[in-house]
Amino acid sequence: ASEDEDDDEESVARAQERLLQALMARAARELPRQELERDWDVLGELGSGSYGRVLLAQPRRGGARVALKLLSKERTPRWGFLREFCTHLCLRGALTCLQVLPLAFETPTEFGFAQELAPAGDLCGLLTPGVGLPEPQVKRCAAQVSAALAYLHGHALVHRDLKLDNVLAFDRECHLVKLGDFGLTRVLGWQVRPAPGAAPYAAPELWQVRSGEARLRLEPALDTWAFGVLLFALLTGTFPWASPARSDPAFRRFRAWHRRTCAGRAPPRTWRGLGEAARRLLRGLLRVLGTPQALALQVLPQVGQGVL
Structure with missing residues (x-):
């Protein structure tokens, strides 16, 4: 910028x-x-x-x-x-x-x-483990969560705790879902200690710096990364890795594939059930912090074009 x-x-x-x-x-x-x-x-x-x-x-x-x-x-x-x-x-x-x-x-x-009461509960309760949600529901969730994050970021707020449990559904088909739980939400630029949040959703920069060492400047990219993990879970019914740590084999395979995609390297096994357009979208979201992200502009048009 x-x-x-x-x-x-x-x-x-x-x-x-x-x-x-x-x-x-x-x-x-x-x-x-x-x-x-x-x-x-x-x-x-x-x-x-x-x-x-x-x-x-x-x-x-x-x-x-x-x-x-x-x-x-x-x-x-x-x-x-x-x-x-x-x-x-x-x-x-x-x-x-x-x-x-x-x-x-x-x-x-x-x-x-x-x-307000969300009668259908959270997305974690709607998800079929190992399967995910039907494609139309994923598209609706992606569009609405993306819009919620775009609103937050446009008002200089970073959610910090985006996960399946914090997206509430008003019907089981996800025609209306809303982002909730703003207990960790802070203003952009707020200095926080980089202790990891929910392990699968945490950006690697949060995971790799030990708690209590330095302070990290809050950026929307923290939410963008978690949004990528959430979309992967909605599409597959599983997480892409247990934690974004160098010691996690699934995360190591993802990072190696991420770096070498242009060379035609095959995706990790857990990614092979996704279409190429969906993989490309998720790679765009799962980038290192500091990379400029235009979340709504990036996701919403692609959802509308049937990417997921």
């Missing part, structure tokens, strides 16, 4: 961070206390993890069913909760990003906010 483009990106990033800080300050002042059992009719649990839990719930005063995300105060700092909630608020114009109700709250032990 040119110096002018870099300056524009940094200007957008600074403005986005100022907006987030203002929203966080307001949310902190207005954060009400609630009693879960008093204010919500809990109908079941949708998921749980180290972060906390997600409940199927309905306001006792009436209203639609929602996915109630509750974050443990023992594990989640107040500012981390506020940043996740306010990042959601910044994305209310993105139809391909999961939407929240504009009200956060706290209980004695948890922080919480309500987000």
Whole structure:
């Protein structure tokens, strides 16, 4: 990118961070206390993890069913909760990003906010292991996730945690899917310690630098790499490698093929079921960090042309 483009990106990033800080300050002042059992009719649990839990719930005063995300105060700092909630608020114009109700709250032990319910669950639950999803569904998912990432990147945000579990489906045929879980999302240029995320999705630059050594500048290419891995999983029902490490045989074979494709080298076995156009698209996404990526321009037209 040119110096002018870099300056524009940094200007957008600074403005986005100022907006987030203002929203966080307001949310902190207005954060009400609630009693879960008093204010919500809990109908079941949708998921749980180290972060906390997600409940199927309905306001006792009436209203639609929602996915109630509750974050443990023992594990989640107040500012981390506020940043996740306010990042959601910044994305209310993105139809391909999961939407929240504009009200956060706290209980004695948890922080919480309500987000729209995705009845079909996440893509991980829809996927047939070793098979993937039918081609029409993959095309729909690719277009919508690409649009969500393009919106984030256009607003100087990097998701940092793109994976099957964080793409939510509103129907089993994937006519509507949305990107969710913005707990790790930060402004472009944010300096983070390069600890790896979910191993198969992590870019090699994150994996190869030891946690705690240096700090890495966040770039959209982190999401682009994870998007390539996600598309591979949707197409095949498996991951291309266990981790993007030199010690991983599948990753070594991919990198060797990636470097020698122009010489006509045959693709690794796990890639041979893909069409040439799909392989070319994935190679474009799975490039080293620092390579300029125009995600929406690169993916959306090719999806429309039946590449996948």
